[in-house]
Amino acid sequence: MEMKYFVVEIEVMKDGSIARAISEAKEREQAVSQFHQTLASAVITEDVASVYCEVKDLYGNVVLKELNIKPTPEPEPTTDTTDEVIA
Numbered sequence: 686m687e688m689k690y691f692v693v694e695i696e697v698m699k700d701g702s703i704a705r706a707i708s709e710a711k712e713r714e715q716a717v718s719q720f721h722q723t724l725a726s727a728v729i730t731e732d733v734a735s736v737y738c739e740v741k742d743l744y745g746n747v748v749l750k751e752l753n754i755k756p757t758p759e760p761e762p763t764t765d766t767t768d769e770v771i772a
Contacts, residue, residue, distance in 0.1 A: 690716035
């Protein structure tokens with residue numbers, strides 16, 4: 686039987702929704718290339734909070750995997766002037 690590879694992608698969006706996809710490749714190099722394209726696209730997309738991607742072979746062996754979680758921005762500090770004493 687000819688070896689096949691599968692690229693599994695799970696994206697968690699900032700609104701909490703989840704996008705998932707599985708695609709097939711005949712060559713390992715093609716699957717690895719798709720893996721990197723998938724990660725790169727998710728990393729630059731603002732609406733994506735995290736992405737998990739892996740390449741598996743026909744027998745379920747994980748060839749490559751990565752999880753990227755974007756840092757959440759710190760809220761801007763606010764200046765509270767309610768405690769100031771006016772003399």
